[in-house]
Amino acid sequence: MAGNSQRRGSIRKASTKKGATKGTGGHNRKALEGRGATPKAEDRTWHPAGKRKIAEERLAAAREKHAPRSSRSKQNRAGDRANEVVAGRNSVLEALRADMPVSKLFIGTRLAHDDRTKEILAIANERGLPLFEAGKPELDRLTDDSVHQGVALVVPPYEYKDIDDLLDSAERKGQAPLIVALDSVTDPRNLGAVLRSAGAFGAHGVLIPERRAAGVTASAWKVSAGAAARVPVAREVNLTRALDELKKAGCFVVGLDGGGDTGVAEIPFATDPVVIVVGSEGKGLSRLVRESCDAIASIPISSVVESLNAGVAAGITLYEIAKARAEKA
Secondary structure (H helix, E strand, O other): OOOOOOOOOOOOOHHHOOOOOOOOOOOOOHHHOOOOOOOOHHHOOOOHHHHHHHHHHHHHHHHHHHOOHHHHHHHHOHHHHOOEEEEOHHHHHHHHHOOOOOOEEEEEOOOOOOHHHHHHHHHHHHHOOOEEEEOHHHHHHHOOOOOOOOEEEEEOOOOOEOHHHHHHHHHHHOOOOEEEEEEOOOOHHHHHHHHHHHHHOOOOEEEEEOOOOOOOOHHHHHHOOOHHHOOOEEEEOOHHHHHHHHHHOOOEEEEEOOOOOEEHHHOOOOOOOEEEEEEEOOOEOOHHHHHHOOEEEEOOOOOOOOOOOHHHHHHHHHHHHHHHHHHHO
């Protein structure tokens, strides 16, 4: 019957009546916060780009694991490999005797000592050198698998000067500048021999070009017998331009080459500010350097021998100049 109040559902029950909603009072504020910026595709592990990144990382790790020791050493010892490493008992002992600057000295663990290693440790203790103990694998990596005999020395890079420093060195001593320039001398042992002669006969420095020339390495330092610590070495980009600057500063430039104008015993400008230029044993002076010279001097030698190496030629010439200057004094 219409209007029958007894029909179920015709009257809403009081218990189902919707009332006022209570506020959260800020309790659910964190639930409303966003998740932040969307991560890059390569950072999502489920994304194809992320899967490629993981695969590449695993491949790089596998390559590193199976790489040769010499390759890993350049990465694992990047700080030390930026410097030069001297390996072997004789080489390390000679370097220390020559007062070569040292960053680190490595001694192998359980090393069987002999007279050389005892002297190495004595010098290191006297100079207060940083001493590290290392196992054979570590020394192998440091020296690129060379024969180290349980001893290795890390040598810092040499600090080169410029030509003004060489001139200043002569001025401080109140002497006429005497500089040796090397043209395309690529053997570091020749450079070391020149440094030794320069120190013995009072030269104020050695000038070398940056390219196609030997630098002051551990080999050069050892041959110099410590002279590399006393004789400054300047390195310039262009040797010809550097010689022109020295000429403007008042120096005469004398080249050493066969068929010269005079012998080194009568070398011109010996008592004046002078730069002696020594060429390579095979090619001698380059054309541009030869044209920059004010005079060319030769060393009389037997016809059986074609030429002298740079170290010997520089030593003979510096001796003659030192002799001439001593006689004038």
